Amino acid sequence: MDGQGLAAAASHKPTETREAVVIRFAGDSGDGIQLTGAQFTAASAAVGNDTATFPDFPAEIRAPAGTLAGVSGYQLHFSSRDILTPGDRADVLVVMNPAALAAHRRWLQRNGVLIANRDAFTSKNLAMAGYAADPLSDGTLDEYQLFCVDLSRLTGDALQDLGLSSKEVERCKNYFALGLVFWLFERKPDLVLREIDQKFASKPILREANLRVFRAGWDYGENTELFRIRYRVPAASDIAPGRYRSISGNEATALGLVAASQKAGLALFYGSYPITPASDILHYLAGYKEFGVRTFQAEDEIAAVCAAIGASFGNQLGVTATSGPGIALKSEAIGLAVMTELPLVIVDVQRGGPSTGLPTKTEQADLLQALYGRNGECPVAVLAIQSPADAFACAYEACRIAVQYRVPVLLLSDGSIANGAEPWRIPDAAALPAIDPALLDSAEALNGEPLQPYARDPETLARPWIKLGVAGLEHRIGGIEKWDKTGHISYDAANHHAMVKLRQAKVDAIAKTLPPSAVTGPDSGDLLVVTWGSPWGSALTAVLELQAEGKSVAHLQLRWLSPLPADVGDILGRYKRVLVPEINNGQLVKVLRAAYAMDCQGYQRIAGQPLTVGELKAAIVEHLPA
Amino acid sequence: MDGQGLAAAASHKPTETREAVVIRFAGDSGDGIQLTGAQFTAASAAVGNDTATFPDFPAEIRAPAGTLAGVSGYQLHFSSRDILTPGDRADVLVVMNPAALAAHRRWLQRNGVLIANRDAFTSKNLAMAGYAADPLSDGTLDEYQLFCVDLSRLTGDALQDLGLSSKEVERCKNYFALGLVFWLFERKPDLVLREIDQKFASKPILREANLRVFRAGWDYGENTELFRIRYRVPAASDIAPGRYRSISGNEATALGLVAASQKAGLALFYGSYPITPASDILHYLAGYKEFGVRTFQAEDEIAAVCAAIGASFGNQLGVTATSGPGIALKSEAIGLAVMTELPLVIVDVQRGGPSTGLPTKTEQADLLQALYGRNGECPVAVLAIQSPADAFACAYEACRIAVQYRVPVLLLSDGSIANGAEPWRIPDAAALPAIDPALLDSAEALNGEPLQPYARDPETLARPWIKLGVAGLEHRIGGIEKWDKTGHISYDAANHHAMVKLRQAKVDAIAKTLPPSAVTGPDSGDLLVVTWGSPWGSALTAVLELQAEGKSVAHLQLRWLSPLPADVGDILGRYKRVLVPEINNGQLVKVLRAAYAMDCQGYQRIAGQPLTVGELKAAIVEHLPA
Amino acid sequence: MTAPAPVALKPKDFQTDQDVRWCPGCGDYAILAAVQRALAKQGVPGHLIATVAGIGCSSRFPYYMNTFGFHSIHGRAPAIATGLKIARPDLQIWMATGDGDSLSIGGNHFIHLLRRNVDIKVLLFNNRIYGLTKGQYSPTSEFGKKTKSTPYGSVDHPFKPAAVAVGAEAGFVGRFIDVDAKVGAEVLAAAAAYKGTAFIEIYQNCNIFNDGAWDHLAVKEVRAEQTILLEHGQPMLFGANRDKGVRLVGTRPQVFQLGHDGLGIGDAWVHDAHDADPVRAFLLARMEGPEFPTPMGVLRSVQRPAYDELINAQVAEVAARKPADLQKLLDGPHPWLVG
Amino acid sequence: MTAPAPVALKPKDFQTDQDVRWCPGCGDYAILAAVQRALAKQGVPGHLIATVAGIGCSSRFPYYMNTFGFHSIHGRAPAIATGLKIARPDLQIWMATGDGDSLSIGGNHFIHLLRRNVDIKVLLFNNRIYGLTKGQYSPTSEFGKKTKSTPYGSVDHPFKPAAVAVGAEAGFVGRFIDVDAKVGAEVLAAAAAYKGTAFIEIYQNCNIFNDGAWDHLAVKEVRAEQTILLEHGQPMLFGANRDKGVRLVGTRPQVFQLGHDGLGIGDAWVHDAHDADPVRAFLLARMEGPEFPTPMGVLRSVQRPAYDELINAQVAEVAARKPADLQKLLDGPHPWLVG
Ligand SMILES: Cc1ncc(C[n+]2csc(CCOP(=O)(O)OP(=O)(O)O)c2C)c(N)n1
Ligand SMILES: Cc1ncc(C[n+]2csc(CCOP(=O)(O)OP(=O)(O)O)c2C)c(N)n1
Ligand code: SF4
């Protein structure tokens, strides 16, 4: 089958141009929803749309087919303009069964396009989804443009002569849906066709089957009367020129770590214990051995961070990643890294808490844990990623600071960033900023003076990172309080006070190197929205829209939470109100109130879901001074 | 030997009356310093003095004799008035060797009494303590009243005919010192004599030896020309009438837990892993089996808290205690208790941090860890002990709240409270407030409705604590988010938001039951000093002294840190300045600034030592509005 | 605690109203059914039982058991169960755990549970993979295994869970395969009757992430040849025709053909589950194919006092001879009067 | 890594300027001296060695060793050492730990270290007590022991550390008593030469909190009767006059008198430290008095690939055949151009 043929075949149906579309796929965990979404995303990006995605996983591996618990969702926002979020609500919802409809219907706009796999609306499936009557025919879906497609049957028809089992046939049906929406949105099929080619290279029958089904979906759109128009979302024109790729937050994090290790000339040591939604970082890194990456799947989170600390003592770039419960477990050992002043990067891909909580849902409720969740005065540097593509720069920056300040850096990501994807302007590897580990690697440098493992760099306050294995540099470190300079054990009262202050000063010194904070919007005014992490996109979009409506509002995104940039207090003081939206019960707002003794207000919805542009606009308007 | 004889023997030396005296003993870890101090304390309390103590342990078990690392100290403040602290500086310092002098000299007042064991000032010992010349004779101690006593030799003389080894003789010399200071301060020897009797009941020679040496010390004071006067600190008259005993913070904590379990009719389950300075709570509780106490020395801190959670699920009173590093390890499991809404008491006997830090020194740097050191939104109740005797009431209260609100309660103690001792007015066991666990213990109570493990008490928002083993009450709990009421697993967005709010509201509801906060001093004015935990005594003393000097200052002690009492914001607002002294880098001050958006200021000295009255007076004066 | 008289129960009595959320085809279903049958047979009603688990697919177990249940956090079930059992010696406690839950993050609690011999029945679902987190290798995965976290093959040498258990002083070690209901019933009944930590390793198929991990032992055609069912006091025979035996030559096992080389039933190793010396149990714990049949059934069952009994007996003993006078405790040895 | 040629070193070369802060009389002093002697003899200079420890009296070890040193946190030394060894296979790593540090809080890392076989020499100072926290019982303390935390006697059944190790796949197990410099030297030398996790249990006296814990084996008068020094390839003989032997009857050891009952040297069990089958090592690990002499020396020394070698070899192998093109990695399979 010839993909070009499909794409070239001029449609006889009219096309309507849209600035942007939000589409959501929903179906059983076994229905290949995540794959379908990802392929549609890739095709949209390839034609130059800006994209942003939000996969919405179930917590179960594969709950029984047809149950609400087993529904998997994937939302994609693709646009001819630069977009910042996966979209509040869907223009198009594709549901593979009644449970998917029941679980995801609330995301569909009024008058949105609803495409349903009618074959799955059996009485058994309806009952499992909690429907007493068939919603496809009882009028409850009148507020949408409903398209009922016999997806399973049509898939079967297309494969009749291939001798596949009915299970195998079922597994192909996502390609029918994909073909259909590709047709509907004029996506070029070549990427999909290539992927099918590769994926089923060794199974020609399945290759043939999926190609056929994909074509059948496409043809169905073109040939049946059901769909009268196609939609076109032109290439985005306001995107900075450059080479792009689609990337998820977890992959971008992994790449940032590898790039930093390469630029620093240090092997990357990654100690981790699997946990949702951080595991994929391990999976990516385990595949990068040609870059000298050592991945160590430890027996638990404590061993993972401890091994990274050991590697860091051994002059590799020690990194560990986990989610909230794992951070809790690592907290004692992070204290050891603080005391021994070794470089260490800890990634926290936040998920819904407390305790096991909502493992597959997003949340940003680990900020205070990141800042304060350790015994004693135990400051670390903390920064947060704002979107999937931003993860690369943040991970890179985290490594740079850890190495240069000999300090643990806690990098906050979250479930929506980790699994969400968006186009990323690929940096020029050669032009990435240099990272100089400046190892103390020879005894000559001591000029005959005794080695001082806790001597200080006057600028960064960093102690030397001492190369192991070099004669004359033997030294000992540990978790008991240290004399400054000599690094010997010290129970001295005045020294302890000084060291507590010094460890804080070391983190604070990072602020000197941060660029001025950039506010989007007026320099002063009625209200400033301050966000950190993933609400960035929704908050910025909301603010831009309100600015367009003439409101005096501005937006500030905080990448650095510890230290806070030096200018934040001043900036906050220039607005009548400060609003801090978060997916937690009010954490950054506490930090800002404490830092500046200002009456900042918070907005919170802690529902395991990204904040929406709509709710943020409403919240901002509500907080605007009268 | 007849103790009464000693006490009765009227001295021919004159006596000077003092309101209060601070005495500090210092010597080698092997010198029995802690025992000596405790016995002097008991004798002082017995004559009606108010007392407060501060043991100052070395971190080593028994560092080589004579080294600075091995010096152990014990400070006692005894007074004819109600006192709140162990005293800033000593009026009397007893040193058993040069290292003790070197390490503790800075605590002695100018013109204070310095009693030194001259025999220990050998050239070897001097060198180990870092003295180039003998300070006893080179004039460097001229600012003190120096008394050189040949303590070792005199002890040996007293025991000449007993046939003891020189090691055994050495071990008796603390009783010489004790006899001498008993004489010096007119203490009644009977308690000491009784203890010697009991302790050496089975070793008559050692009994005889120690009695002799004690008497030798006493006689030495009376008979030699060295000491010209004795001091008398009369019984305190401003102490509330009642039955008293001397008690350390750790022992009072243990007693509070036992008393609460008895009053609640629940067996106490205590899961713990040894750690300084919390281990003694385990040691005490392990001896109280007749009260049904189960002590479980777990394999680590995580197992300790988990076992307590298991016991709590099984309807016992689950308690665990540790110090900061252990809290870090327990944090994931505490989240489980929050999610499962089970009663649980976690005691944190804080020590110097971060990491291993200063294990035997005091600090209060775990407040933010207690409040925020867990993944997700994970609120627990937090309260802090202010002094050794206060530990009883706090532990009792912690249990009461945990049981009645089905909530983990984190009780903050610290090293100075744990090991310090003071007189405690013994409560009437029968009159202790009732604790009603109100177990849901029969299926009849359900009236045929299905069991709802997460139903709510309208007042406390507590869920039922369900009796295990009862037919019809079978139910399942766990760490995944719960539907309210049914307690089933829930990934529902709106429910999660509601549950996050509810868990916070449950903790907040405790505030309704708290008494109005009591300020010491004017209702409003120039400056309010706010403290939590052990700085209470020094801060209150400083404020009282400044009030006497006519300053407009007041003091507020916060027992509850989570929730904060409802009236704190109002109170703070009535003073021009708020000063928050802490032995950390500024933690409560952050909490108050965040809570009330007020520009509270902090005062910090993080030196492993209690804050002194003197430094706090200076800090307050400095912060007074001009 | 004297055991209450058994009552008549059906497996259904142990089912809950919760949807079972394992993947269709998962081996966990069969294990759940086996346990429900075993409990029904035992006749202890659900309200006298508690089921405790960590985190993992297998650890969902408590939700599906109509007993008191605690689905806790990853690896910590042994500690929680220990506290619960000390507090409630009247309850029978079953613990469900995975190879990751109990041998990776929970390894320490696991060995201490065995050492202390707390009266808890441990069901270790060994699927040689992390199921819930979607397919990383576990401490029981084969060397060289390719998984999501080891695209080039794992370089971790695996544990043999039963050997770890015996090294950690286990008194009871049992083993069965998810698909083998008969042996499952025997082992579960023996564990239920055992007073102390009863460790049961269950070979479980994760058909999504490690399908067929136990096929070399589990499928009907090979099971009789590749496994051996241990029976106390019986000679160790196996094979579809029970024509093969295992004998002990010094400390080494040997497989022999009955009737060949002059060897007969009398030469077979007679299994003594109650042997106080754990050396043979250790040997059995490590014995495996292709050379040897893998032992199933009860490898070891040796009684020693259970920790929960000891700790509670000590409390009872002290309480019986010392009065619990709270006022006296508060007073301490040297109270004094003021005013 | 090819081992560098040995250089001439003295024990003093491994001493530091730090005051040694153990109690006078503590068994730790002798162990420190033994290790310093063994290292000097081995001839690897201090800058090619790292000493890692957890927390406890014993874990102070690194401060007194003129090598690179890390005194870490309680129980975590195996994990830190693992990371360090992977990062720095060129360094020889010694780990110092206590019975609490490695068998209580650190038990899990300990068994995983052994399972993985990371090339680390583990010195476990077993004094059957928590020294640093002043005298609570430990996981190796005797049942019934009265300590600060067990005034009525402990009800915890202890671990046998060497048996735990063998259960956890240990390849090297050695044992000596603090006061026995000769055996100490032998065992330390063997451990130094071993590539993989070399576990050494050292019976150490804590004269402050558990004085005399090993007197029944350690004091000169009984040592020859109560212990047996294992030597590879040699019959197991012991006794002051070497007139007693240990023989194996099936899986059970038996003590016999040479020349009695017709038994002679030829009947004694010949120790095979390199026996691939760990059953006999397990037996030796548990063998103890009063019935049997307690084995000292090298109980087991069987090579298998070290984890750090495997992990680094895999990286090297992939790196050798795949170019490390960072730009290509960043580009991914489907980049596109805008503008
Ligand atoms: C502290 C913590 N770390 C990691 C996880 C993630 N996690 C959940 S289950 C699991 C392993 C599951 O494997 P196993 O115990 O073998 O159970 P299975 O799913 O295979 O039955 C992991 C790593 C977690 N929930 N908590
Ligand atoms: C997380 C943590 N928990 C507890 C402690 C307290 N602690 C320090 S050493 C130790 C045990 C020491 O025993 P062992 O390992 O046998 O060493 P030893 O002192 O006997 O040589 C304990 C419980 C700690 N430092 N950190
Ligand atoms: S992932 Fe594997 S173990 Fe988990 S439920 Fe599915 S089949 Fe079972």
Ligand code: SF4
């Ligand atoms: S307490 Fe015991 S183990 Fe620790 S240094 Fe002293 S004698 Fe040695």
Ligand SMILES: [Mg+2]
């Ligand atoms: Mg598993």
Ligand SMILES: [Mg+2]
């Ligand atoms: Mg020990």
